[in-house]
Amino acid sequence: MKSSTPPPDTESTAIPARIPLAIWTLGFVSLLMDISSEMIHSLLPVFLVTTLGASVFVVGLIEGVAEATALIVKVFSGALSDYWGRRKPLAVFGYGLGALSKPLFALATSSGLAFAARLIDRVGKGIRGAPRDALVADIAPPELRGAAFGLRQSLDTVGAFLGPLLALGLMMLWANDFHAVFWVAVIPGFLSVALLLFGVQEPETKRAGHPVNPIRRENLRRLSRAYWWVVVIGAMFTLARFSEAFLVLRAWQGGLPVASAPLVLIAMNVVYALSAYPFGKLSDGMNHASLLVLGLAILIGADVALAYSNHWGWVWLGITLWGLHMGITQGLLARMVADTAPAELRGTAYGFFNLVSGMAMLVASALAGLLWDRFGASQTFIAGAVFSGLALMAIVLRGRIPALRR
DSSP, X not given: OXXXXXXXXXXXXXXXXXXXXXXXXXXXXXXXXXXXXXXXXXXXXXXXIIISOOOHHHHHHHHHHHHHHHHHHHHHHHHHHHHHTOOHHHHHHHHHHHHHHHHHHHHOOSHHHXXXXXXXXXXXXXXXXXXXXXXXXXXXXXXXXXXXXXXXXHHHHHHHHHHHHHHHHHHXXXXXXXXXXXXXXHHHHHHHHHHHHHHOOOOOOOOOSSOOOTTSHHHHTTSOHHHHHHHHHHHXXXXXXXXXXXXXXXXXXXXXXXXXXXXXXXXXXXXXXXXXXHHHHHTTTSOHHHHHHHHHHHHHHHHHHHHHOOSHHHHHHHHXXXXXXXXXXXXXXXXHHHHHSOGGGHHHHHHHHHHHHHHXXXXXXXXXXHHHHHHOHHHHHHHHHHHHHHHHHHHHHTTTSGGGOO
């Protein structure tokens, strides 16, 4: 009878038991850039509406185009990182572009310049996103991949609530001086680039033969049906969850002072940060479909609360559930892409995943802004709940497909 306990061997004992230091460093790189970005983004919707005179539809359009641009650019940066066999240089360039965009927000006196700054910032995010995610997958041991993505996402999200918290304090200190706060945001952006440049060493990869074009038809055929199902699910999630700018506007509509607008993203991202790593680690040993269904059920609860009332109790309940949904699903989807794509096509795989999600984001944010202007805030969040319900039904009906199982 075979023993249930295998004898020790040198290969098993050589497996790292802890997340590599480079993953932690990449997490702190994301943390610093998110402090910089969220200091601006937590105030940007109210800044556009109250100071620059933009409509809510324009806010939705700016958010949709900016985020969609970031996600579409990831296709080309991801494919280039596969062709080149290098991830870090593209990540450095993307973070650098994001840092260079920050002074433009401080100089903005019209919605046009604010839009240009937002677009440059998101192009930088698009350039760095897929290579960085592929770099995480390259560095992390397979048995710790969920925990590694969860950790990076958690540190990223710590920055996403520290940024609004700092913005809140400075707005109170400087009597709602948006431009002064935006100037301070420049500092952590450039620190992020320096940390990545000097603190992360990319692992060497051995390439057989000459570089090949990863987006040629014969290479794309190597992306399995399991991978494309993950792409479809990711797009449905994005369609159901439009820009967080609408959370800020809903709280402001309910009476939240302008200077306190960053509290919305602080609250959401605290929950996001606290839940991302535990649920990422949980995904290393739990059925993925179950976690996706849980995440969508929680998002439906958030939409219902936000649609029901703009009273502070319902708004903060919705914001909290929204953050929990993000913590459950975002690292999980990133891990599922890594699990279903060949290692040498990971950059391309993340790129196409985000291309499809980018188109969904454009539609979702523009539709949310249009519904808000025409029918009111409640209808916007009801529409989000409907799309979430459709995504949940699709996962339940396809739950036995291998793409959604370990």
